[in-house]
Amino acid sequence: MEHDFAKGVEELGRQIDSRIASYFSSCVHCGLCAEACLFYTETGDPRYTPIYKLEPMRRLWKEQHTFWGKFAVKLGLSKPLTEQDFADWEELVYDSCTMCGRCSMVCPVGNDIAYMIRKEREGFSTAGYSPVGMQEATHRALTIGSPMGVTLKTLKAALAHVEKDTGLKIPMDQQGADYMTLFSSMEIVNFPEYIESVARIFDAAGVSWTISSEAFEATNSGIQIGSHEAAGELVSRVVNAAESLGVKFVISPECGHAYSAIRWEGPNLIGRPYKFEIIHILELLDQLQKDGRLQLSGHTDTPLTFHDPCQIVRRGGVVGPPRDLLGKVASGFVEMADHGTMNWCCGGGGGVSANERAEELRLKVFDRKRKQLEELGVKTMVTACANCRIVLEEGIEDREMDVEVIGLTELVAEYLTTKSAQ
């Protein structure tokens, strides 16, 4: 990606659409959004107020879209954005925002601040003011096909292990299968048990599925860094693979931003609707279970709770399925006080976990989840996003807590009625 400050400002200006113009017009500077953001509540630093992170974009909006702003420019009274402003705000725009969208739920005038941050990042990344870790991840995603550098060879090695452990054949490049499955690099590297669970569940439920050797990576670093070009390229790889295999559905895995990238942003990035549908793995499991194709038996009595991945639940709309599934396999399921669409973020979404510079802050704001867990007093937390899982596990370790984190798909797979038992 080419970096240029002037182009960055131009790009930032291009991002101001009617939504953003209405948001800036409506903001009354009441500060309520701060109370919803874990970066403010856990640090008390007013600079972490969500709408304050939009200050460079607000200044540009004022200059370009308001009477006083234009007037001030004419008289030479307005200070144009400088590289220093970008340098000063880079930390606020990237390190202290996970684009979790909690602030967007509470603003009295209805501003979707997470959307604004997503757009502001487009200007920042074009200008070259984005964290090195995220730049590298995006570069790897574009050149190698995965932000973590996972290649097809690595995937095949992981699949070979799964095949050995389960005795199942994992379908690859199967023309005309109903479902094409994506994985996140983190699942391939850190949680291959997710792949194993999917394989076992699909086998038991008789799902016709495949993996594409052309596009198996679900994550989209372009969305996180704020590059619609990179994001569009990553989405089109999946779309091309799915359309050439002729599948009916593409399954988004247990990864938050991957889902909102492919499900909600993707068609807009490539400029057309897909010829297939996107379904999140939790939606599919819930559907299979309701259709009677996924037979479950037994359940755990361990008291446990669910950490809602922001991009799947609040920003993705998959609110009911994880709860339905937990209702089937966990009798001790209890909700945290703020849950569902008002959950608190793990602190590492939106690319924050790929940004080493932000580590200290990320671990600090994990305190919000720690307090939630301590209030509830449970020792097991289920989630449905590999990134949340890693971030939560790191936070738990850092705070020396005794809490286990497990993936929901794996938990469901544990209570699968095997064919022999049927």
Next chain:
Amino acid sequence: MIGQLIDGPLWYFSLAVFCLGVLFRFFTILRAGLKPDLAIPRAGGAAGALRNLFTRFVPRRDVATRGRLTLVAGYLFHLGLFALLFFARPHVDFYAERITGFDWPALPYWAFIISAEIAFIGLLLLWLHRLLHPVTRLLSTADDHIGTGLVFLVMLTGCLALAQSFEPLRLLHLFLAELLLIYFPFSSLMHTFTFVFSRGYTGAIMGRKGVNA
């Protein structure tokens, strides 16, 4: 002479600036453009927009706790001001004579006093909060203070004018209200109208995702 100016031409001028200015602001918002959402929705955007327009009047649980002062003061101010603006006896008569041609039931005097007190308490609390709280101090611009200050002065002179029945005070009140009308479209006071856009846009996109925003 000045009285005639305030009562006549300046009133019509400020009203015209207000109306045209507000329409122009709507136009600048719409002119920025919005690409259609090509993702297949779970539910209708229009229903989401409409829902969000109303549900945002009720605060969410934890913000209602953490931001209690802002919320309570915000409600007091807005409700009090609404009552004063549309139901104070002199206002009802003024609108009937100058704009609508018909009147409607006005507040009795005691209810006017309560509304005024509520509005004043709310406004002063919000202003104090704006001046003292680190977050609002950081966010606030000159525009926020000018807007608040003008509203405060308009309310103050209005109450005094009614209590004292003193013509110069009424004229001062009207003059300040006219300044407010002229300032309004160029300020964040525009949220009075643009909240319909901002809540609507967010409600629509979240509604399409199947989320009650």
